[in-house]
Amino acid sequence: MITVQKLNHHFELGKKGNKTILPVLKDISFQVEKGEIVSVVGKSGSGKSTLLNLISGFIHPTEGEILIGDQRVTDFSETKFADFRLKHMGFIFQSFQLIPSMTAFQNIELPLILKGESESSREQRTLEMLNKVGLESFKDHYPSELSGGQQQRVSIARALVLEPPLILADEPTGSLDSETEAELLTFIKQLNTELGVTFLIITHDEEVARIGHRTITIRDGQLIEGADA
Amino acid sequence: MKWKDQFRFIRQNIKKNKVRTMMTILATAMGCAFLIVLASVGYGLQESVVKDTLEQQVVTEIDIYGFEEEGEYRSLTMDDIDYLESIDGVKAVTRRNQVRQIPMYMLEEYKAEAMTYVTHFPSEVEAGLKLQDGRMPEKENEVIVGSHFRNYLSVNTDDENIYDEETGEVKEEYIYPDDLVGKTINMEVRQDLEGENGTHTISLTVVGVLQEPSREWMQDQNVYISESVYNEIEEFTGTPGGELGIDPGNLETDTTDTFDEVHVYAKNLEKVQGIADKLEENNYAIYSVVNEMEQINMLFTIAKAGLILVGTIAIVIASIGIYNTMTMAVTERAPDIGIMKAIGANPKTIKQIFVLESSYIGIIGAIIGTIVAYLISVLVNIGLPFIIEMAFEDELPEGLQFSAIPPSLVFIAVGICLFVTILSGMRPAKRATQIDVLKAMRREI
Structure with missing residues (x-):
């Protein structure tokens, strides 16, 4: 599903003429198989979020290749990557990243709108997702009117509404209490089992990492263990 | 999306x-x-x-001032009229000659001075000339007058009181009170050639009064006479058009068949530009409202x-x-x-x-x-x-x-x-x- 080959990335700090190179990822190579849940763990600043951002296409790697399915996404233009993200990827963020001026229903409906789905199909699929995450009675609530757990469930519903084969999750339980965290992890496992969705979960929490079939550990930008499936 | x-x-x-x-x-x-x-x-x-x-103007009208020949303009002749009438889209070609003095018209104790023209009535009618009263002239001594002619036909007196102080026009009570159609008026023309001075009176019958001009402020006090009356004036004065005070040495040798005013009327507005272009191509000096509009x-x-x-x-x-x-x-x-x-x-x-x-x-x-x-x-x-x-x-x-x-x-x-x-x-x-x-x-x- 995901193939990362010899991935190197550094950030350039400072102004022109006085730039400092800050290496973040060094020679990272690993694979994630279809239907797998892979946890990427590491301390804060180890480069795990950068890795996720590179796979997501939010930033472009300095060196190396990323293949998702059979597509070499590192060659994609911004526009092409946007289309690819819409069709093949779902995202779960630590801070949920819901649009505050939209209701739960509208937030979940957004990917369907961007894809150009018909209004009737959008309504049906959005209601299905709301039902799946147990928020049908909160559909007209704005994010500010929902608890952290509910917001994360809306975020998951939005990530899943287009039924992407791959979900990238960045610290998905970071803003949740332990009870909600447990609920969410169960939900992720259920989605993986029932729908065969591949998950790449970035976390520093060992509890969360444990739901993965495999764990990749990154330290100081280098892959320490878990590269092989 | x-x-x-x-x-x-x-x-x-x-x-x-x-x-x-x-x-x-x-x-x-x-x-x-x-x-x-x-x-x-x-x-x-x-x-x-x-x-x-x-x-203000008839939009289908084209005024022709003359024909350019070797850098000079000459008056239009009957040959020109024949050519103008032959152009595609032309409805009528009117031509007028003006009597080159202002004759005095008298009716009973009333008199008026008026510009006098000889015109070709059939083409004028074709061009849209309409009468408000009477008919077109049929005989040589028959004339038609402009709609305002009667307003100038006032009591024969030197008294300044006949004029309205505000408008300067003759007061209603001093104007000829009856209809002019059917009345006989006397036209007095003068002669002034080589020391010979005299007047000659021609008796004319008013048979029609023209319709008022389209604009309120326009005045038509002219008299329209026949060609034979025009010829009689020239014969009496011995000058072309009855002109006064002319040097006998400068008399035009041939004034026949030339016209002071020639107007071409197109069948419709669309034809005006085409006719105007053709006339300009053929060295006619013209003016049309279309040019002005442009x-x-x-x-x-x-x-x-x-x-x-x-x-x-x-x-x-x-x-x-x-x-x-x-x-x-x-x-x-x-x-x-x-x-x-x-x-x-x-x-x-x-x-x-x-x-x-x-x-x-x-x-x-x-x-x-x-x-x-x-x-x-x-x-x-x-x-x-x-x-x-x-x-x-x-x-x-x-x-x-x-x-x-x-x-x-x-x-x-x-x-x-x-x-x-x-x-x-x-x-x-x-x-x-x-x-x-x-x-x-x-x-x-």
């Missing part, structure tokens, strides 16, 4: 900042209204001038272009407001844009939404501006004549239109408005597409 959904997004976004958007729309509307009202003055005055020019229209086109340009400046100023509004909208919505980009919104779609939003502001502003401009135009046309009359105590010409808004002006104004607003929304829209997803989601923008 479908257009319908993009419009829904725009409406939602506008709702979030109603006041700011309304103020921007208001500025755009004011700019658009200013442009339309300003240019409408050019359109209105052009319409009035064109209408006035057309009303010059008037050219002048007003330049004036209108200038006014539209000045008006456009107002829209450009308003567009600064749109640019500001859109830039603020992009900054405010940066986190939302970041989220949308993260989940797969195409940068083109994001740009489209912002360009559409600025166009939306532009189109609403243009619609409101157009409605306001129409209202101002109506008010100006009603109110300004009163104000000018009160302020300057001067009466304006009847039917003068200060402001006119044809659909073409609305299209031009709305087009300029849309172009400028889209242009002002382009940069903020481009900025929206360049928003960094990670920074936006971290609320760092």
